[in-house]
Amino acid sequence: MRIREVISRKGDAVVTCQPGTTVGELLGLLAEHGIGAVVVSGDGRAVDGIVSERDVVRRLHERGAAVLTASVQEVMTAAVHTTSPDTEVAELAGAMTEGRFRHVPLVEDGALVGIVSIGDVVRSRIEALAAERDHLQAYIQQ
Template identity: 35%
Template structure:
């Protein structure tokens, strides 16, 4: 399974803020779209990602205020990204090793979507269910002729 299959099922919505947006505006947007992270984009260039974890670690725990702090001050700048042709297994490995929950999908330096750990888990479960159903049908003699 490849990342593009996840994007084809879930859609390619990209929720983002600019580097000079306030953290408050970013958090409000996360709440509006019910997401845990936003890409930080300048024009069509990926500059970083801001997550709930960034907010916790770099605003709340450092005593900053979300209405006066800009996203660029707290965003993660070294963004781990994947390509549409990368495998779901690679995504699981990256998310586990790097302890991240969101991966921008980039094709020729253009952001084409974002996948979350929930998207990956849902895809893996659906694939495993399909394989189990096929094996049950085969064992039970219900395979196609």
């Protein structure tokens, strides 16, 4: 299964913010949308970075409450692992596990087209296993 199929089921909406957005405003976006990371993009197409709950917590530990007025550009991860919608789910799962990251923006023809979380990847793997199990059960019962 390819990531494109995961996106077709979950949707391609991506929450983004400008690099100058404050960390306090970012926390509002995370809470409002019930998500764990936001893609930082100056134009809504390019991936300038990604900022997650982990990034905020780490900077909060380092800088204290003053981090809430900092820009996301100061706390984001700039070296973002991106992938294509044509990537195999198993391949991306391995990369996410090895790299210890939970969110991967999807880029196609240089433009942001979606985002997948480790939860999306795990859900698709579980669905694939369940379908395989059902297929095997039907085969055995014939």
